[in-house]
Amino acid sequence: MSDGPTITTIAQRAGVSIASVSRVLNGLPTKAETERRVMSAARELGYVPNSVARSLKSRRSNQLGFAMADIGNPVYLAMIREIQPVFKAAGYRLVLHSTNVDAADEIDVLRGLGERYIDGLIMIPLRVTDEHLKTFASARAPIVIIGTVPDGTHVDNVRADSRRGVRLAVEHLHGLGRRRIGFVNGPLDTVPGAHRSAGYAEALQALGLPYDRDLVEVGDFYRADGGRATARLLERAPDLDALLCANDLIALGALDVLRRERRRVPEDVAVVGMDDTDLATLAWPPLTSVSLGSAERGRAAAELLLDRLRHGERPPRVVTVEPRLVTRASTMGEETP
Amino acid sequence: MSDGPTITTIAQRAGVSIASVSRVLNGLPTKAETERRVMSAARELGYVPNSVARSLKSRRSNQLGFAMADIGNPVYLAMIREIQPVFKAAGYRLVLHSTNVDAADEIDVLRGLGERYIDGLIMIPLRVTDEHLKTFASARAPIVIIGTVPDGTHVDNVRADSRRGVRLAVEHLHGLGRRRIGFVNGPLDTVPGAHRSAGYAEALQALGLPYDRDLVEVGDFYRADGGRATARLLERAPDLDALLCANDLIALGALDVLRRERRRVPEDVAVVGMDDTDLATLAWPPLTSVSLGSAERGRAAAELLLDRLRHGERPPRVVTVEPRLVTRASTMGEETP
């Protein structure tokens, strides 16, 4: 654990200058004899180049960041699983930031770009404040945002069309003959919460169904909250025959409560989740869920970031991933692959 | 995205030397007037200190690494969730390495310690080779290994007592009157695979049950493999009345197959998983599982690492986390909290 050898150590042992050592190690042309001596000195000393010094000189850290609210959320996990190998293949390490659903924390991470320890960042802000927008603009390194930002924001952006996703779900339920479709949403001041809310209203209207406030309940994006919200909803609207949940975790909470209340799924109440995480296949009954393409969004974000790093200035891009309904037993009574 | 200001820029604008700027920014004693001018120059310029330069000087990167086989595994996820906040609170960033179950990749990460981009590392090697042991010894920064290493290895180590964990499970099943207890294990050349295998044999012997090779099957540590292995087992030993699975993913695969084969759980076959991940509560029926304290192990590892960073040389420690059986409907027919 003593201080490791540096190019100076190698230079001394090989009897050459540090410049020559550096050139040999970087594969620049050198006399065969010099190369031989440097290489063997390096090997004998167990030399490993100091990446910090290298970064200082090259102004590149070879690290990229990923910032999300909470690593526990399977959606983010699915993204990391896509992002990590893409970064790795491009020679970047992954620095993870969990911001605990804290906007100030997010701003900190953005500011941190100035510290130059990462060359770029993928971020999923739950809420997008003015402060966020300002910081995007003045950021000192490329950023890709996953999640819809206001049109015209000067930043690479990957979006899920969750409004359309909600529509797919509502149409599916309507097609199955359900008319009293409850909706358990997440907080309305979050980006996904707001979009899903809008999508729900739109879908009802398109289908000619009335918007009944008693059929809508809001909680947090977690299982326990989902359960509590569902319980409230069942009390207010005992006649509901379907439940659309703003994500899979909420849907699991809903399933817990429906089971406790002895309502059969899907016979009495059909349930649809969103995100189509691994949880959907684990739930019982397996959960029909709207895939918002988490994996694709992760990959797209990683590739946008790498592209931006390679090609510098170019107008920001917006990639929208199309939603897809994956039907399973929680609405169809029988699993379809 | 232009080059940001440095202390030199600030020094010019404030009309002082870079040393003074540095002192002000680090809170060393300075004349009030100087401090005022430096601070306002820094604020106006939007100065953010360059952490790479700082690291070069201080020889500390303020980053710590976590290396595991595959981020998708919920056990590792549970660990990350504990590790990340502990690191963050201590002022360290988290660098994630997913080694794809590849020993060479793991060695690479260990070698990477020499690059000095992390000040320490927590690693979960699936297999511990001689190469690993050699690299532990010559590592240029502190390491904590999660997973049992040979006694006497000079490295901080956090262990789960999975042998005892397996015993708990077998005794539980035996106590329920099951006598034909199948065992779906992971690869025997992995650390957990080997220990679980030993534990299974021990437990049978302690209970006076015969070891029947037909009751043991090996696959990989994933859901699909678990399913396939279970199918093979059912064919060879159709009379088995219990199934012990080496982790929860395998157990989920087993539940899939048992359902397909119309065997009731737990009436016909009682099923036990290991690791007690979130999956256990999601499965249907909810899965009895042996908790190997993933969260505790993660936290313990993080604290060992921080302690080592703070106190330098001290004999390596071994922390062993006790297993705990969490019974649920897959063995008891009814959930107990």
Added chain:
DNA sequence: TCCGAAATTGTAAACGTTTACAGAAAGTAC
């Protein structure tokens, strides 16, 4: 007003690399 001590500041070196530039060595052609 001056002296010495204390407080503050500036200069310069260092951390470990990469790289522009100039100088040395080697090779070529006569």
Added chain:
DNA sequence: GTACTTTCTGTAAACGTTTACAATTTCGGA
């Protein structure tokens, strides 16, 4: 052997900090 070109090497500066040390300023007391 000389002159010229080509190839290789070493010196030194730079990246953005921190910090030892010396130089300067400030201040209290006479």
